[in-house]
Amino acid sequence: MVCHWRGDLGSWRLLLSLLLLAAWKVGSGQLHYFVPKEAKHGTFVGRIAQDLGLELAELVPRLFRVASKTHGDLLEVNLQNGILFVNSRIDREELCGRSAECSIHLEVIVDRPLQVFHVDVEVKDINDNPPVFPVKEQKLFVSESRMPDSRFPLESALSSHDYFMLDVNSKNDENKLVELVLRKSLDREDAPAHNLFLTATDGGKPELTGSVHLLVTVLDVNDNAPAFEQPEYEVRIFEGPDNGTTVIRLNASDRDEGANGAISYSFNSLVAHMVIDNFSIDPNTGEIVIRGNLDFEQVNLYKIRVDATDKGHPPMAGHCTVLVRILDKNDNVPEITLTSLSLPVREDAQFGTVIALISVNDLDSRVNGQVTCSLTPHVPFKLVSTFKNYYSLVLDSALDRENVSAYELVVTARDGGSPSLWATASVSVEVADVNDNAPAFAQSEYAVFVKENNPQGCHIFTVSAGDADAQENALVSYSLVERRVGERALSSYVSVHAESGKVYALQPLDHEELELLQFQVSVRDAGVPPLGSNVTLQVFVLDENDNAPVLLAPRMGGTGGAVSELVPRLVGAGHVVAKVRAVDPDSGYNAWLSYELQPAASRTRFPFRVGLSTGEISTTRVLDEADSPRHRLLVLVKDHGEPALTATATVLVSLVESGQDPKASSRPSTGAVGPEAALVDVNVYLIIAICVVSSLLVLTLLLYTALWCSAPPTEGGCPAGQPTLVCSSAVGSWSYSQQQRQRVCSGEGPLKMDLMAFSPSLPPDLGSVDVGEQQDLNVDHGLKVSPFKFRTHKFYLWKL
Incomplete structure (x- = not known):
């Protein structure tokens, strides 16, 4: 028996070379080319641009293109050289089946101007299939894992095949070993079975042949890993979704079968912990769901590597990457x-x-x-x-x-x-704080009233300044603005505590010596630089009744002094006999003197009386013969202080007859004295009194002028012609300067006029004075009364 192939490869190659000739033109605008079946990519078909009469430079500008209604992708034109070539494998059986004629019709189109050309490409058949004979089927099972050159014993000849070949080993005619040899590895996924035809020809003549169909079934081996549809997936999802939300459902396939194609899904072992914490995957369905909190601000991209593993032995795995991009939501407060x-x-x-x-x-x-x-x-x-x-x-x-x-x-x-x-x-x-505010007092000046004879070191007033600044800039200290008060320094009279602002009198003050003490207190803060201001204090020394009335000289030397007066008989009522004069060093109410005879009401038909406020002794009726020739009058001079202080004056009144020598009545005698002598004595006394009063007035003026001219021109000096300011005491007494005293001024403005003020409630003595005596009081002292108010009390102002 002889085994042989049923196909001539040499004749197939000859036919292919003949068919690769250039096509010939058929008619105007139509070309016809030939191409063998199963021609590979790049196989030359024809110079289509040249054959159509087109220049190569025109192809691109004129938009040269080839179109086919059914198979336009099988052939393509190179626009650089104008050659038509095979673009993909041409399968004649698939294209035309068992038809004897098979061709591809192409339309070639160019623009500017528009032209259309028709091209037919005939696909020529070649003898590439061995004859097939209907025979019995023989089955052969071969594992796809068998190595090439594996051999399988067979009987008879085998048609040509890509995977198998026959190897006939003839030892002798009776013993020929025919083997099926595996030429290359099998792939069940490409071809799960192979059909082979074996022909056996005996050596008889005529030769008898027998054929058998050999069916080779390829057994599966786990040689294919699962594969995903895409190597990478991208999913976008807003942050903060609910747990259990599906991210994606993956799908992988395995070309193997059975257990080799059963797939299980899992996260790759190299994925980060945050992926495992926030996602889970179903091993059967490949569904990835959320199991944690997805926060864009923490992680905005998750890279998840997923493995799809089959259940073969050994198992094989496929891989893909899922990119989960977290989209931001406005869930964070700035x-x-x-x-x-x-x-x-x-x-x-x-x-x-x-x-x-x-x-x-x-x-x-x-x-x-x-x-x-x-x-x-x-x-x-x-x-x-x-x-x-x-x-x-x-x-x-x-x-x-x-x-x-x-x-x-x-x-x-x-x-x-x-x-x-x-x-x-x-x-x-x-x-x-910055030291930009100076300390300030509530008032620019204060009036302080202090009773004289105060205790040494007593507190008389407290100054207080406020500073709008803070801390050390608001810490203030007080000090005196030093000046001279007469011959002495201000600091010998008063002092001020630096921290508290309390003002103390360092010595007892005497109203008769110093009625007004005016000075300034300075305040400074502790800022840098320090700021300050001043306040003026007017300390009024209030009078107290510490001086008794003093009888005026020369005719009355003091308490108990006596003076003789000659009064003619038969004078009418109201005749002034004598006048008692007295002054009180005090002022105001304490210097208001009243006069009365002692005893005042023990005598009946007493011919004399004394003016309550004037001190004038006058007759109350016409003197007659029945009146005693001599009268001893005791006049009590009393001030209105509390307690009241007094002085007494004795006046001897001698009644003389008209024409009697007044001198005779002033001397003791036992006989009568003529009226001429009494009149002479009266005239002498009047002349002497006038001379004394004139001398006192001149002396007073000289002393005042000398004191004024000798006073130094300091700030304590007072302008000429201005009286001294005297104010009321705290108990409502009134003040009036009845004698020249030292004046103390501030030098910061015009001096005040003398004033005296008293409470509307008059003392009992003043209330007993009749209208005439009140008029005498006003006229004698030259006072004018006008009411005014001071704080909550009503006072009267007496102006000189």
């Missing part, structure tokens, strides 16, 4: 950070001074993370943007700590999301 606070801020800080640096941050992205800041209140500060989300809080207008000592500012940061989210931060800005 954050405000305050740094470099420069506090407190001095109230004299310049405009533009940086108070604090402010940074804002929003973990969201894009519009959701774009933050704008605002400030309330808007004055006296403002926000200045420095760089992106950085701001400076700067001073925008003047500060005044005394008006506002601290500011509560609110910085508001608002993002651009919808709805917008916002946050606030409070900034307490304290204003530091």
